[in-house]
Amino acid sequence: MIGEIFTASLFASTIRLATPYLFASLGETLAQRSGVLNLGLDGMMLVGAFTAFYTVLQTGSLILGLLVAIITGAVMGLAMAFISVTLKAEQGISGIGVYLFGLGISELLFNKFLSTPRTVSGFPQVPLPILSDIPVIGNVLFNHNLLVYGAFLLVPAMWYVLNRTNFGLMVRAVGQTPEAADAMGVSVARIRYTTVIIGGIFAGIAGASLSIALINTFQQNLTSGLGFIAVALVYFGGWRPTGVLFGSLLFSFVNALQLQISVVGLDIPSEFAVMSPYVITLIALIFASKRQDKPDALTKPFERGG
């Protein structure tokens, strides 16, 4: 029975499920490290998902669809940055506002331009030469579409940016002690605008990864709150890309496991299996809350001399 459950397909499923979480959570990590909590992720993902899907449906171009998702994500990130950085609105409230806007506008656009679910041919699987031929591991890790690879490559890239670049240093400084960063000549507003816009871009890509790579369709509220899980994963991961990777994989693994358990007919109530990812997340969050690396200025608007 154990052999039936822990199959290569279980781990491949884990990798696929983790993809949108990684894009959204890593972008959110960057924003939060600069001190901005973006609760509007889910709305940004929905808009990215719809615009990418509709573009592909109309043009057949996956790259164009992805580009449109990036642009719409950036625009929504800009809006979020304007509200939270320039207008200094309470970040939790404004994030919910952005979420509701994204939820509503994606539904409106869907009803206006599609009116019924359709499907598209999404990003195809691209087996990596030689690597995909490795027994078991090859199929699990190296037989996915380009966005899946991109999500995982983003982890070391984000780690490098945050820890080895001048920009990353400024982001961390702005998120930790914006007053000191400001005194050193760093523009807190510019850094926060940049991180929130980049976060919006990755949220858009996360949405596109659903609608034109993993699911290849669009329906109202396609994300089903996935963006909020992504925000939780940032806390789970202790605001570190590697932590976010671990959290995304763990959450996705438990989700894939509960599906696999049901499929092979193991006699466990489905309700128990379904709630297990959330229970594990809550337990992990309890431990994560004790960590001390939370950005001190998170959710706090910056006022010079304030």
Next chain:
Amino acid sequence: MIQKTVRYLIVVAVVALFTGVFAISAQEDEAFSVAVVAPSATNDLAFSQSMYDALVLLQEVYGEDAFQFTFLDGVFIVDDAAVALREWAASGDYDLIIGHGSQYGSIIEELAPEFPDVSFAWGTDENTFGLDNVFAYTAAAEEGGYINGAIAGLMTESNVIGVVGPIEVGDAKLYVDGFVAGAASTNPEAEVNVVYIQSFSDVPLATEAAQTFLANGADILTGTAQMVVGPIAVATENGIPWFGTQSSQAELSGEIGVAFQVYHWEVVLDEIIGLISEGTLGGEAFTLTLENGGLAIEFGDYFTPDE
């Protein structure tokens, strides 16, 4: 809490808008007026669309002068639906108020005694709560499920069939149980694996469930509720035959669509409207069946007409 409050305000605004619009129409034309709240979108290819399509059909049959309806969709949260239902009942502008979803039962049970002159209906369920102004309706979804399952049992070559279900209740459970029994009737060796993902709307999870079925050898898929668009996309991509229920998914599934059990709520609504017109405001329960025409099997493009 904030999200809930914002949603509440939106619902109040929408309800107020619709109430105003249709109140004028109802008074001017004396049309039979129906208000419906539903959990998902009118184009969900599933539960809510089946009711919306029925109302559109009735309007075509009766004529717009004689029949009008307002449809508030996407209201999964019961508290939000309660706002709409209460506003409609209090307005006195509607001859029939429908809570189209089993989650609305408790609200209907609470509101109906407060508004004894207003007729309510809800489903899927058979419980009228012993109230004279509540109709209940349900669908014998196991009937079409059995037929779909029987066909699937004959078609499967791997003898593994995957079923993506939402929550193990109501017509979803009936359909799945019927499907499993149908497959067993024609192919006792067929293994029908069922996953209830505990959500009616989680498309990503439903999609991954379908992927998991395929990875485990399934060569036929079915499912119920609005999240099946994901599994249908998976089936389409992999050329796997698809069986559906609630609404026709033939257009979306294209060549992999085999058979769909379609709900024709107009059969029940027509009866209810007739009773209300005669002065009976409730107290009866109705069931869609293949026999009374409330359920119908429609075939997709998988088979050519000759087959």
